[in-house]
């Protein structure tokens with residue numbers, strides 16, 4: 001690789017702006033876990049990266065689940081007794097309960113209220129609600145508007161279909177020097193929500209675009225899937241491929257102003273956990289590392305005990321910890337290009353560690369080699385210390401990341417030291433893996 005070369009060749013200002021522009025384009029689309037909104041989203045992403053689109057038929061058994069019926073929607077509204085549209089899907093796709101069954105009837109206020117969802121704590125906001133696995137219809141609206149609804153009859157119309165069809169997902173596989181893979185996964189099933197959903201989609205898209213432009217040690221597999229059922233479906237169909245996944249990241253909620261949060265894989269000490277922890281610690285910026293827990297995003301499926309893949313999650317403020325989460329306030333004003341860009345570079349830095357993390361053997365292990373006569377010991381400084389650490393711990397049992405951690409220095413200085421020592425035939429790469 002070089003992800004580090006790649007990083008240097010990029011214009012940082014542009015990537016943040018381009019990520020934001022993609023989010024802006026995708027934002028109005030009414031997505032769901034199946035249907036044309038998801039397909040349209042994948043088609044837009046295909047302008048950036050050559051995604052392969054997969055269609056999995058409704059009813060396909062995927063472990064304990066089944067691919068659901070396909071949902072599509074054209075329009076939805078509620079009219080009052082004067083015939084005025086008081087709730088209109090065309091104004092916000094969050095107004096309809098996502099996955100609503102079709103309905104067209106006149107109802108009393110009492111019946112209507114059984115199908116309305118609001119947020120009393122944030123009376124101006126529209127909640128985002130779904131009814132994926134229990135057939136229902138409904139509308140979401142601000143609590144303020146809800147309080148104005150008077151007695152009388154209401155006409156409700158949801159022009160949707162819920163029929164046998166397909167679950168769609170996008171996949172991009174980039175061949176590496178090795179067959180081992182790094183998995184990057186994001187959910188793309190939410191309608192007009194910017195941070196939860198689109199920020200991860202945008203970051204993964206630009207990451208794929210950048211990585212495909214250079215050589216890299218690992219193969220990369222990018223998944224753009226509907227949350228939960230998409231990960232379950234992919235794992236069920238591709239179980240034999242999972243042995244090749246050596247590291248993985250779920251990306252979501254990467255555009256808000258909060259500090260970066262890394263959630264460890266279930267293993268807790270996998271290389272992705274070590275690399276992410278190291279990069280965030282050495283960033284000198286506020287961040288949080290949290291242990292795995294069995295709720296959240298698709299890490300739940302990748303880290304289910306039968307797979308237990310080394311997949312962590314990178315977000316900024318974790319879901320549920322910001323009030324705008326799953327509301328109309330998770331909009332284009334919540335995400336910013338500077339934070340998208342910062343998240344992008346943090347992910348690149350983590351991948352850079354994984355790409356370059358190797359084990360070495362000291363070829364001159366009986367006492368220190370004389371560095372001075374090789375021109376490696378001009379004066380005592382940080383680099384010389386990194387040389388000593390790299391020499392001493394290159395016993396095949398410590399990888400460069402482990403040595404950097406012991407030395408309490410950034411990965412790059414140990415990596416550079418190892419490269420220099422290899423050039424002088426003092427280190428040799430140790431090929432046998434998993435002996436850390």
Ligand SMILES: [Zn+2]
Nearest residue numbers: 190196197326
């Ligand atoms: Zn969500």
